[in-house]
Amino acid sequence: MLFLSTVHSGAPHECTPKKRKLPAKRGTKAEARRLQQVFNGDSFKIIPIPTVAAQYNDEMNHVDRGDQIRSYTTYQHRFRRGPWQALLWSFLLEVALANSFILQKKTRQPH
Incomplete structure (x- = not known):
């Protein structure tokens, strides 16, 4: 897997x-054998x-x-713009609604 990050240096020792x-x-017998060697009969292992x-x-x-x-809070409204503009506006509106809901839940003060 390839990661591109501006936060981490990506040094090989950074684990x-x-x-x-x-x-x-x-999976196959070869995979089972390799897992047996790595885990050595344990149900879990700490791996860097x-x-x-x-x-x-x-x-x-x-x-x-x-x-x-x-997906729970869909906003169904017809737009009179081009199809890509309507899709973009609809997506941005849904993301803004979801983010405001998440922020409201996190900052709600107990009564």
């Missing part, structure tokens, strides 16, 4: 230890992975959550 479980499906990949895996849930909220 983060992460806990990984033994996969339930092991590149920091940029670890941060991507931790943060990708935020984009998925925004897409999920956008």
Whole structure:
């Protein structure tokens, strides 16, 4: 996998230890043998992975959550612009509505 980042240097020694479980499906016999060697009979193992990949895996849930909220709150309105302008405006409006909902939930004060 190739990552392009302006935050991380990408140095090969820049790794983060992460806990990984033994996969339930092991695929071919060769893959099962290799997994047996790596995990050595344990159900999990702490494996160093590149920091940029670890941060991507931790943060990708935020984009998925925004897409999920956008799917719940569709804004159906006809536009009299060109088709690409209508799609762009509709997308930007849905993203703005989803972001305002997320911010409202985060900043809501308890009564």
